[in-house]
Amino acid sequence: MAKLSLKIITPERHMFEGEVDMVIMRTTSGDVGILHGHQPLVTVLDYGVLTLKNEGEEDKKAALLGGFAEVNEKGMSILTDAAEWSDEIDVVRAQKAKERAEARLKNIDSNVDVMRAELALKRALVRIGLKG
Amino acid sequence: MASMRDIKRRIKSVNSTQQITKAMNLVASSKLTKAKNRFTDTKPFFQATRNVIADVVKGSKGISNEFMEEREVKNSLIVVITGDRGLCGGYNANVCKEAYALSKGKNASFITVGSKAREFFSHKKCNIVTSYRDMSEKPDYSDAYILGSKVIDMYTKGEADEIYLVYTRFISTLTNEPEHIKLLPLDPKDFEGSNAPHSSTLTIYEPDEESVLEYVIPKYVNTVIFGAMIESAVCELSSRMTAMDSATENASEMIAHLNLVYNRVRQGAITQEITEIVSGSNALE
Numbered sequence: 543m544a545k546l547s548l549k550i551i552t553p554e555r556h557m558f559e560g561e562v563d564m565v566i567m568r569t570t571s572g573d574v575g576i577l578h579g580h581q582p583l584v585t586v587l588d589y590g591v592l593t594l595k596n597e598g599e600e601d602k603k604a605a606l607l608g609g610f611a612e613v614n615e616k617g618m619s620i621l622t623d624a625a626e627w628s629d630e631i632d633v634v635r636a637q638k639a640k641e642r643a644e645a646r647l648k649n650i651d652s653n654v655d656v657m658r659a660e661l662a663l664k665r666a667l668v669r670i671g672l673k674g
Numbered sequence: 675m676a677s678m679r680d681i682k683r684r685i686k687s688v689n690s691t692q693q694i695t696k697a698m699n700l701v702a703s704s705k706l707t708k709a710k711n712r713f714t715d716t717k718p719f720f721q722a723t724r725n726v727i728a729d730v731v732k733g734s735k736g737i738s739n740e741f742m743e744e745r746e747v748k749n750s751l752i753v754v755i756t757g758d759r760g761l762c763g764g765y766n767a768n769v770c771k772e773a774y775a776l777s778k779g780k781n782a783s784f785i786t787v788g789s790k791a792r793e794f795f796s797h798k799k800c801n802i803v804t805s806y807r808d809m810s811e812k813p814d815y816s817d818a819y820i821l822g823s824k825v826i827d828m829y830t831k832g833e834a835d836e837i838y839l840v841y842t843r844f845i846s847t848l849t850n851e852p853e854h855i856k857l858l859p860l861d862p863k864d865f866e867g868s869n870a871p872h873s874s875t876l877t878i879y880e881p882d883e884e885s886v887l888e889y890v891i892p893k894y895v896n897t898v899i900f901g902a903m904i905e906s907a908v909c910e911l912s913s914r915m916t917a918m919d920s921a922t923e924n925a926s927e928m929i930a931h932l933n934l935v936y937n938r939v940r941q942g943a944i945t946q947e948i949t950e951i952v953s954g955s956n957a958l959e
Contacts, residue, residue: 549718551718551719551722552719552815553716553719553815553818553896553897553900554712554715554716554814554815555715556715556718569880570880570881570885571880571881581876581877581878582876582877582878583877583878583879583880584726584729584730584877584878584879584880584886585878585879585880585886586880586881586885586886586889609893610726610886610889610890610893612722612725612726612729614877619722621719621722621723621726621893623815623819623893624815
């Protein structure tokens with residue numbers, strides 16, 4: 543099967559560059575799987591798990607914290623603000639962040655930035671979900 | 675004429691200053707290598723973001739987006755990026771001057787990054803909206819994100835109708851230039867001219883073109899800010915390196931000159947002593 547060439551770029555580093563069989567990612571309108579030869583596509587990504595599948599190898603998983611993906615004839619690039627491979631995730635820290643965000647959301651007053659707390663909670667849940 | 679002891683003391687003090695400038699030069703040059711690496715690492719993200727916008731703009735004529743529409747300019751916002759510390763030649767002053775010249779004839783307010791810019795503009799009694807510090811030397815994306823969100827927030831609320839970014843462009847280790855770019859509103863023509871790979875008309879935008887643009891443009895603004903911050907950091911370090919290098923050289927010259935004077939004075943003192951002894955013994959005879 544022809545392979546899809548994939549690049550994952552964050553502002554601070556080149557996270558991945560190589561060929562994979564299939565990419566599964568979470569867009570704002572649901573999970574999408576991309577194979578080689580996909581129609582050109584630009585899509586906005588939600589917080590979620592990114593899975594790279596290669597035949598005969600274990601799946602590579604990463605937590606993707608928003609961004610967007612572009613597919614064209616040359617391949618696919620994922621541009622994200624932040625992403626972490628599953629082995630880079632600090633579960634203890636994520637757990638703490640989750641508790642903190644939940645506590646904030648429980649007693650909302652004017653000092654709490656609700657959107658920020660919700661985003662923090664979402665981030666923590668993605669990280670924990672990937673590890674869990 | 676200064677006494678021998680005075681000159682000796684002077685040499686000592688110049689010497690210790692030289693040691694400091696030498697150390698600062700070394701520190702700056704090692705930091706510069708790191709900063710330069712980061713600078714090249716951030717390029718692909720910036721380029722890719724730009725390409726997507728260019729594709730969307732090219733692929734769909736007449737798309738409207740609030741970040742692309744020119745509106746009547748009442749308030750301008752100028753974002754200035756400088757360092758927190760001095761001793762880096764004209765680096766800070768040059769950016770501030772560029773920004774100040776840009777603000778002439780405009781109803782401008784400022785967002786400053788780095789304490790040097792804040793000092794400059796508060797001294798000039800300009801209106802400073804917010805000032806940030808401790809992010810100039812080693813900027814993180816999260817810093818750029820905070821700044822970018824603030825800028826976009828002000829733009830969407832109508833507190834600013836046009837936004838400029840003033841930073842320092844890196845040309846080579848010895849030369850860099852202050853420069854200003856227009857951050858918002860974006861000029862669609864800017865993108866049409868770019869040589870981004872042309873995407874086919876078959877491209878699907880999910881959920882749709884407007885939402886993609888709406889999402890990508892703030893990202894793009896953040897990336898531009900981040901890139902400018904990193905480039906400015908590279909410039910700050912390289913200016914500091916050059917400044918400290920010439921300071922070290924000047925100190926060497928000064929020490930050489932002082933040594934010359936010292937030896938002359940020493941010789942004079944010895945000659946005088948000999949003359950005194952000789953005339954003393956002559957008087958005894």
